[in-house]
Amino acid sequence: MPIVSIYKQPDASSLNAAYRPIMLYCSALHTLPVSATAFVPPVVYCDIYFNGLFYKTLTKTQSSNNPDFATGITPTYEFDIQDAAQEYLRAELPPNGGYLFIYETFKSMTAAYCRFRSSGYNSSGFIVSEDTAPVQRTGSKPPVAGTGKQTNTFFILNMALQHEHNQNLNTHLKYIKDKTNGPWSMTDAYPASHRPKLYYVGLSDSDYYPFVYKGDSELKCIKLYYKTKGKTTYQTDQFCRCTGRIIGTYKLPDAIATKPYLYEITAKIDAPLSLVINTKPAWMTITATTTKISFSGTPARADISPTPVNVNITIVNCNDSNYISFKDTVVIVKPCEGSIVGTPKLPTAYAGKPYLYILNLLIDLPFSITAPPLPPWLSITIGPTTIAFSGTPTVADISATPVKVDLEIINCGGANKIKFSDSFLVQGAPTLTLISDTITGGIFSRRRRQVFRVGPYVYTGYTYKLKPSFAPGNDTVVVAVAGDTPITIAQKLVNAIRAKGYGTPIYTLISSGTDITTEIRYPSRFDPEVVY
Amino acid sequence: MSNKTIYGLPDGPKNLKPLFPTVKWEEVEDYYLELYDDNGTQLLTTPLNKIGCCNDENKKIRISFVNTLGTVDGISLIKIEEEFETKSDAYEKPLRYPLEKPIGGNYRYNIKANSTYKGISACYKEEDMVWIKELLSSPLAWLQWKGSEEQTDDHIPIVISDAKLITRKVEERYVYEIQIAFKLSNERSGIKN
Numbered sequence: 160m161p162i163v164s165i166y167k168q169p170d171a172s173s174l175n176a177a178y179r180p181i182m183l184y185c186s187a188l189h190t191l192p193v194s195a196t197a198f199v200p201p202v203v204y205c206d207i208y209f210n211g212l213f214y215k216t217l218t219k220t221q222s223s224n225n226p227d228f229a230t231g232i233t234p235t236y237e238f239d240i241q242d243a244a245q246e247y248l249r250a251e252l253p254p255n256g257g258y259l260f261i262y263e264t265f266k267s268m269t270a271a272y273c274r275f276r277s278s279g280y281n282s283s284g285f286i287v288s289e290d291t292a293p294v295q296r297t298g299s300k301p302p303v304a305g306t307g308k309q310t311n312t313f314f315i316l317n318m319a320l321q322h323e324h325n326q327n328l329n330t331h332l333k334y335i336k337d338k339t340n341g342p343w344s345m346t347d348a349y350p351a352s353h354r355p356k357l358y359y360v361g362l363s364d365s366d367y368y369p370f371v372y373k374g375d376s377e378l379k380c381i382k383l384y385y386k387t388k389g390k391t392t393y394q395t396d397q398f399c400r401c402t403g404r405i406i407g408t409y410k411l412p413d414a415i416a417t418k419p420y421l422y423e424i425t426a427k428i429d430a431p432l433s434l435v436i437n438t439k440p441a442w443m444t445i446t447a448t449t450t451k452i453s454f455s456g457t458p459a460r461a462d463i464s465p466t467p468v469n470v471n472i473t474i475v476n477c478n479d480s481n482y483i484s485f486k487d488t489v490v491i492v493k494p495c496e497g498s499i500v501g502t503p504k505l506p507t508a509y510a511g512k513p514y515l516y517i518l519n520l521l522i523d524l525p526f527s528i529t530a531p532p533l534p535p536w537l538s539i540t541i542g543p544t545t546i547a548f549s550g551t552p553t554v555a556d557i558s559a560t561p562v563k564v565d566l567e568i569i570n571c572g573g574a575n576k577i578k579f580s581d582s583f584l585v586q587g588a589p590t591l592t593l594i595s596d597t598i599t600g601g602i603f604s605r606r607r608r609q610v611f612r613v614g615p616y617v618y619t620g621y622t623y624k625l626k627p628s629f630a631p632g633n634d635t636v637v638v639a640v641a642g643d644t645p646i647t648i649a650q651k652l653v654n655a656i657r658a659k660g661y662g663t664p665i666y667t668l669i670s671s672g673t674d675i676t677t678e679i680r681y682p683s684r685f686d687p688e689v690v691y
Numbered sequence: 692m693s694n695k696t697i698y699g700l701p702d703g704p705k706n707l708k709p710l711f712p713t714v715k716w717e718e719v720e721d722y723y724l725e726l727y728d729d730n731g732t733q734l735l736t737t738p739l740n741k742i743g744c745c746n747d748e749n750k751k752i753r754i755s756f757v758n759t760l761g762t763v764d765g766i767s768l769i770k771i772e773e774e775f776e777t778k779s780d781a782y783e784k785p786l787r788y789p790l791e792k793p794i795g796g797n798y799r800y801n802i803k804a805n806s807t808y809k810g811i812s813a814c815y816k817e818e819d820m821v822w823i824k825e826l827l828s829s830p831l832a833w834l835q836w837k838g839s840e841e842q843t844d845d846h847i848p849i850v851i852s853d854a855k856l857i858t859r860k861v862e863e864r865y866v867y868e869i870q871i872a873f874k875l876s877n878e879r880s881g882i883k884n
Contacts, residue, residue: 341736367699
């Protein structure tokens with residue numbers, strides 16, 4: 160089992176003094192338990208990262224509570240990372256005298272987070288860590304990136320809080336703002352000195368006013384308010400430095416071969432600027448203005464590559480003193496496509512006959528279709544790369560008006576649409592109908608005269624039957640083949656009865672057009688049937 | 692994009708002169724600064740800086756010290772005393788006969804020589820004593836040093852002497868004269884032979 164939860168930690172982006180406890184709490188379970196009750200991990204690790212780089216690992220082998228498996232109390236672990244922060248952070252002395260614009264410290268404040276790892280025992284009884292333990296780079300060996308459950312990212316400052324101070328550093332520093340001569344940003348800047356509200360300096364003194372900055376913008380302008388001797392009002396002067404930056408984060412989206420590509424980044428760059436293109440794909444055009452960096456072009460099919468292509472540019476401004484670097488990769492993918500195989504044509508449907516037609520697709524998955532209005536008997540089934548039309552029309556569905564199918568197949572998230580339009584007729588079913596049944600002859604030689612008529616629709620595969628009552632099962636059978644007409648079916652039925660013979664007198668057996676006349680001894684009879 | 696860290700805003704006249712060259716600093720009585728980001732948002736306002744206390748170039752000294760917030764603050768003082776002190780041990784070596792004129796018998800060794808400075812300021816008030824406590828309890832401090840022999844202005848490390856400071860008194864509560872003694876962190880170097 161992994162780290163269960165991080166149940167107490169500094170708030171994200173909060174300010175924390177290095178010279179007081181910086182507590183991180185987690186609950187953890189055994190990674191590889193050897194039994195159902197062995198759930199307390201042998202070691203829990205807290206990998207500390209300063210400014211995104213692994214610094215050191217703290218470990219705990221004892222939980223801070225009394226875990227109880229039966230009642231579900233998981234072991235909890237406490238880590239105080241103040242010692243590590245105190246080791247890492249330093250006070251930094253600004254130079255004596257002029258320094259261009261603003262003095263920046265590098266080790267007086269750090270962004271920090273911890274990644275927790277749990278552990279268990281392997282089959283040999285050795286302790287095995289969950290996740291990957293980070294390793295610093297040594298000599299020619301590259302570093303190993305660590306993994307684990309990560310806390311918030313917060314800031315630690317090389318600061319000490321006195322007992323009378325508010326122990327929340329954010330709050331304490333907020334109160335120092337009142338000791339200055341005017342307003343402050345609420346969240347981006349904080350004083351880093353308790354110096355008096357009225358501060359004395361000499362004309363040749365070097366002095367820097369320390370402050371904490373955690374905003375996202377560029378520090379740009381210093382406005383000076385000064386009062387000369389004998390005057391009561393303040394004069395102002397302003398110094399602004401040249402700056403340039405990309406606003407927000409960026410990630411070049413995938414480029415699609417044959418499709419126009421455009422990606423824009425918002426920027427704030429003082430003019431004049433120059434664009435230096437270090438690496439880019441040949442098809443890509445890059446432009447930079449004071450407010451925008453644009454990446455455009457149309458990759459060809461030949462540009463398709465599974466390997467990301469580097470895009471590396473530098474924008475230079477401020478008389479070649481400011482460099483804005485952009486490094487990313489772009490992947491060129493094949494366009495999403497789809498088409499119908501061949502030239503499909505929906506066939507005619509026949510009443511009573513199952514209907515099935517399959518459209519085969521050559522398409523990038525997934526795809527969907529817009530459901531067209533269809534007759535109730537006809538349904539659409541979507542397969543992996545097929546669309547099947549199926550159902551069985553009834554006689555009631557027979558119509559001279561064709562069934563129209565207008566289908567739209569959509570894939571590529573709506574970017575690609577394939578239209579399919581066709582229509583087909585529903586025609587009538589083959590029939591063999593008794594149209595006349597009369598008794599003839601004398602009282603001692605009564606005969607039955609039946610006239611059957613073959614219906615106008617003849618389709619291959621349909622079976623016409625005349626079933627004799629006097630010879631059950633020995634039916635006269637004719638299966639329609641290509642080229643048959645109602646007349647030929649009638650002739651074939653007559654020939655088939657003749658071939659059967661049936662061993663009984665048949666007084667009349669003729670076909671006349673589509674009609675078949677039979678006359679046999681009463682009460683025997685033929686019953687007609689057409690089946691598929 | 693500016694990093695998220697601690698910065699030092701140029702705040703002394705020496706630092707501001709290059710940024711605001713048209714201002715006649717000799718005539719300035721007091722001043723303060725505002726800092727803006729590239730969106731035009733005001734980030735901070737400094738305390739009011741007053742020029743005039745401890746402003747005599749021949750008498751004043753300026754100390755930079757690490758405060759309890761881990762940053763470097765400064766204070767200007769009037770130098771009231773500079774004392775040079777040496778300490779050494781003695782040894783006696785046997786003499787040859789006959790005695791040679793330049794050869795002595797008693798010598799000194801392990802010579803330690805350093806200067807101790809004392810400075811005072813009467814600029815700050817009772818409410819500012821909290822900050823003065825940070826000065827007296829600072830672990831790291833430097834003297835602002837004016838460059839000579841083609842060297843640029845820099846800082847020289849000093850050790851602030853332990854001291855007692857009256858931060859609240861009954862009489863004359865409007866004047867708090869603070870006195871600070873310190874010596875240079877590096878002693879004078881000498882030769883042995």
